[in-house]
Amino acid sequence: MLTDYHLHLRPDDVGTTPASEYFTQANADRYLEAAAEAGIEELGVSEHIHRFSESLEIWDHPFWRENAVDDLSEYVEFLRGANLRAGIEMDWISGKEDRIANVLDRHDLDYVVGSVHFLRDRAVDHDVYDVWEEIADPDKVWALYFETLAQGISTGLFDICAHPDLVKVWGEGRPAPRRDLRFHYEPAIEAIADTGIAVEVSTAGWRKPAGELYPADAFAEMCIDAGAVFALSSDAHVPEHVGHGYERAVEVMRGWGVKEIAVFDRRERRTEVLG
Ligand SMILES: [Zn+2]
Numbered sequence: 001m002l003t004d005y006h007l008h009l010r011p012d013d014v015g016t017t018p019a020s021e022y023f024t025q026a027n028a029d030r031y032l033e034a035a036a037e038a039g040i041e042e043l044g045v046s047e048h049i050h051r052f053s054e055s056l057e058i059w060d061h062p063f064w065r066e067n068a069v070d071d072l073s074e075y076v077e078f079l080r081g082a083n084l085r086a087g088i089e090m091d092w093i094s095g096k097e098d099r100i101a102n103v104l105d106r107h108d109l110d111y112v113v114g115s116v117h118f119l120r121d122r123a124v125d126h127d128v129y130d131v132w133e134e135i136a137d138p139d140k141v142w143a144l145y146f147e148t149l150a151q152g153i154s155t156g157l158f159d160i161c162a163h164p165d166l167v168k169v170w171g172e173g174r175p176a177p178r179r180d181l182r183f184h185y186e187p188a189i190e191a192i193a194d195t196g197i198a199v200e201v202s203t204a205g206w207r208k209p210a211g212e213l214y215p216a217d218a219f220a221e222m223c224i225d226a227g228a229v230f231a232l233s234s235d236a237h238v239p240e241h242v243g244h245g246y247e248r249a250v251e252v253m254r255g256w257g258v259k260e261i262a263v264f265d266r267r268e269r270r271t272e273v274l275g
């Protein structure tokens with residue numbers, strides 16, 4: 001089986017364009033058709049939590065305030081009617097565990113994709129709020145990223161750990177850490193082993209300056225030693241990116257020794273044969 005669980009029906013730069021322009025059956029069908037063509041049986045949407053007004057119950061950040069306009073209940077209802085799995089891309093924000101749990105508990109989701117985009121109030125993948133402007137030392141940025149990720153995973157709030165090594169997103173656009181990357185990965189791997197969270201393989205890394213699959217081979221190998229299960233996604237923001245790079249990704253995963261992928265239904269997980 002092939003899945004694509006980490007998808008956005010709304011592009012990132014739409015600002016406050018109303019959800020009604022994107023959460024339509026016609027738009028969903030464009031993604032479903034692209035999935036059918038790519039042989040993807042399970043298609044789910046995981047819109048960013050900061051798109052929804054409820055996100056402001058979790059965190060007050062200027063970027064979220066700017067974007068938090070959609071209604072989360074209407075979104076979930078739309079997905080259920082549109083033959084799409086209902087997911088959400090939920091940021092892990094340190095110290096907000098109870099607030100995140102409250103929002104998640106209110107909605108009938110198939111899975112929760114957990115992401116770390118922000119380190120304190122600075123972003124790892126957003127140049128306006130760039131963490132690198134605040135912390136210049138790459139080993140400090142990487143250490144903080146993976147410690148934050150480990151903390152988020154350990155809460156047990158998330159089903160899938162999204163783009164696990166997102167901190168590399170800028171590639172050569174930011175300085176590389178001096179320490180062995182495995183040293184930085186360690187806290188996250190420990191949390192993955194403890195919780196059994198599914199680790200996302202995301203082909204989006206190939207479309208970013210990093211030019212590399214999320215996660216890197218060394219991270220994946222450590223996950224396999226820890227007994228982790230993987231989920232497969234493209235993080236598409238347009239239908240053309242659904243299943244992007246999947247042939248190559250499946251080959252890479254087989255090279256790691258992965259034979260199964262995680263499949264979700266109302267937050268219950270099972271595994272299916274990969275491919
Ligand atoms: Zn993300």
Ligand SMILES: [Zn+2]
Binds near residue numbers: 006008089235
């Ligand atoms: Zn995403």
